[in-house]
Amino acid sequence: MKTLITILVNLLIGLLTMNAQTSSTSSSKSTSEVTISISDDSSEKSYSRSFAIIDMGKSFRIKIRFMKYMENDVKSYLIDQFGKENMTIEDEAYLWRKETENEELYEVRLKENRLRINVDKELASNKLIKKFERIGKELKSITSKNEN
Numbered sequence: 001m002k003t004l005i006t007i008l009v010n011l012l013i014g015l016l017t018m019n020a021q022t023s024s025t026s027s028s029k030s031t032s033e034v035t036i037s038i039s040d041d042s043s044e045k046s047y048s049r050s051f052a053i054i055d056m057g058k059s060f061r062i063k064i065r066f067m068k069y070m071e072n073d074v075k076s077y078l079i080d081q082f083g084k085e086n087m088t089i090e091d092e093a094y095l096w097r098k099e100t101e102n103e104e105l106y107e108v109r110l111k112e113n114r115l116r117i118n119v120d121k122e123l124a125s126n127k128l129i130k131k132f133e134r135i136g137k138e139l140k141s142i143t144s145k146n147e148n
Contacts, residue, residue, distance in 0.1 A: 048065060049064075049065060049066050049067060049143060049144075050063070050064065050065045051063075051064050051065075051139075051140050051143065051144075052064075053133075053136050056121075057121070058120070058121055058122055059118060059119065059120060059121055060117075060118075060119040060121055060124075060129060060132055060133075061116070061117060061118050061119070062115070062116070062117040062132070062135075062136045062139065063114075063115070063116055063117075064114070064115040064116075064139060064140075064143055065113060065114050065115075066113050066114075066115070066143035067113065067143075068112070068113045070113070070142065070143055070145070071110075071112065071113055073142055073145075074110060074115060074139065074142060074143065075094060075110060077138065077139065077142055078094070078096065078108060078110060078115075081135055082096040082108060083096075086098075091111075092111060092112075093109050093110060093111035094109070094110040094111075095107065095108065095109050095110075096108040100123055101123075103120065103123055104118075104120060105119070105120055105123045105124055105128075106118060106119040106120065106124065106128075106132070115139065117132065117135070117136070119132050
């Protein structure tokens with residue numbers, strides 16, 4: 001009986017150890033942030049822009065905070081890329097979502113001067129991932145423009 005208990009305990013410890021092992025994933029992150037402060041005699045205004053592309057093993061994300069005056073340019077670009085018929089408005093945010101087999105393939109959320117894009121790389125094709133990489137580069141260019 002003691003031998004049987006010892007075998008079971010060793011088996012249980014072996015299973016727990018095997019499940020505790022983790023696999024390493026590679027990720028890359030590209031970020032840039034610009035803050036501009038303008039001061040005159042009456043008040044001080046501060047504008048901020050940040051841009052991040054986070055490419056991990058299972059997901060691809062883009063996070064952008066841009067100047068308020070760029071909101072219409074960003075929204076127009078997103079409508080060109082994803083279509084107005086696929087757009088929904090929820091809690092004052094513009095959303096584009098695509099699901100496959102009841103799982104979210106991607107979500108694009110624009111709320112005021114903030115944009116978040118999440119793509120599930122496990123569900124997305126290589127072609128779709130390349131499209132979002134291109135969209136990220138173009139959005140970086142759009143949100144880097146100076147006010148004219």
